[in-house]
Amino acid sequence: MKRTLFLITALIFMIGLFGCNGLSTDPATTGTTPPSTNITTVGPTTVVTEPSTTPVASNRIINGTVLADDDPVVGANVRIRNTSYEVQTDSEGNFSFEITESQEQMPEFRLIVTKEGFVQATKDVLETDFVSNVATVSVMMNSATVTLFGIVSDQDGALSGVTVRVSGTDTSTVTDATGAYSLTIDRPLGITLVFEKDFFESRSLVLSDFTSGSQFENDVTLEHLALSISGTVFNFASGIISGAVVAISGTEYETTSGTDGSYSFTDLHLPSDEFVLTVTHSGYLDAEYSSSDFDDEDAFDLELIADYIPLGVLDA
Numbered sequence: 001m002k003r004t005l006f007l008i009t010a011l012i013f014m015i016g017l018f019g020c021n022g023l024s025t026d027p028a029t030t031g032t033t034p035p036s037t038n039i040t041t042v043g044p045t046t047v048v049t050e051p052s053t054t055p056v057a058s059n060r061i062i063n064g065t066v067l068a069d070d071d072p073v074v075g076a077n078v079r080i081r082n083t084s085y086e087v088q089t090d091s092e093g094n095f096s097f098e099i100t101e102s103q104e105q106m107p108e109f110r111l112i113v114t115k116e117g118f119v120q121a122t123k124d125v126l127e128t129d130f131v132s133n134v135a136t137v138s139v140m141m142n143s144a145t146v147t148l149f150g151i152v153s154d155q156d157g158a159l160s161g162v163t164v165r166v167s168g169t170d171t172s173t174v175t176d177a178t179g180a181y182s183l184t185i186d187r188p189l190g191i192t193l194v195f196e197k198d199f200f201e202s203r204s205l206v207l208s209d210f211t212s213g214s215q216f217e218n219d220v221t222l223e224h225l226a227l228s229i230s231g232t233v234f235n236f237a238s239g240i241i242s243g244a245v246v247a248i249s250g251t252e253y254e255t256t257s258g259t260d261g262s263y264s265f266t267d268l269h270l271p272s273d274e275f276v277l278t279v280t281h282s283g284y285l286d287a288e289y290s291s292s293d294f295d296d297e298d299a300f301d302l303e304l305i306a307d308y309i310p311l312g313v314l315d316a
Helices: 003-021 312-316
Strands: 036-040 044-047 060-068 079-081 085-088 094-099 109-114 119-123 134-140 144-156 163-166 170-176 178-188 191-196 203-207 215-217 226-237 247-249 255-256 262-269 275-282 285-292
Touching: 036 109, 044 079, 060 109, 085 094, 085 163, 109 134, 163 178, 170 178, 255 262
Parallel strands: 060 134, 144 215
Antiparallel strands: 036 044, 060 094, 079 085, 079 109, 109 119, 144 178, 163 170, 163 191, 191 203, 226 262, 247 255, 247 275, 275 285
16 A cells, blocks of 8 residues: 555656656747737636737828818818728818728728819829838829910010910900900810911910919910002092002001002011001092901002092083
């Protein structure tokens, strides 16, 4: 009996010694850190909860500002494509998203920004944009329309009455007394702006840079067109009149009608599209004609009235 008890005691001692030295789980002896085990006692029952092996990643943050012409866009709708994330910009154009999905699930994002009166804008947020799980971005928006404006002048100053039109469209305006024009149009990829006025050489401006901004100023100078004026001097009763002196009032331009009553001016450079032709001939009343009196700008026929009435005409 004593021998049996001794053997049992020795066996327990050896098991204890082996358990301490051979199966040690001490981190100092094994070189590993075991996961912690939660032990909870509920009444008479002890529940052992094993630790999760899935790491918990911190949520990522996207902070941003929406701008147009360097001004904040208030109330713009900002959403992340193919997700339910959606916010509106505050009074300073700022917005923020807290992304709960892991980087493996959503490594990159595309922001879509919309607001009435503006062209839709997009912004890609890449994995490399995040620093300590925070990405800070700016989104630039453009207005849906642009305004084209400027001053049209000639060598003497502001030029009124110039037609300014967008080529290929019905959109046009006319310069005012100060030579100013303004056109508001849908934001284009590119346009040709045409400037036209009688007795001036027309000009065309090709505009193509509308990627940003909403106000586009273009001042233009028009050159006077070299004019040619021709016609016939006549009397309703006697027909053509030769030798009549035809002059452009206020200028040095002057000529004389030929044997067929014709006259002409070529390569004229006049200060205005409005001018006055004076016609004189002995035996006839002096006459003046304004350029606005003629419907056909290519033919300026001038009538002189005799300062007496022939008897034949009177008898008729």
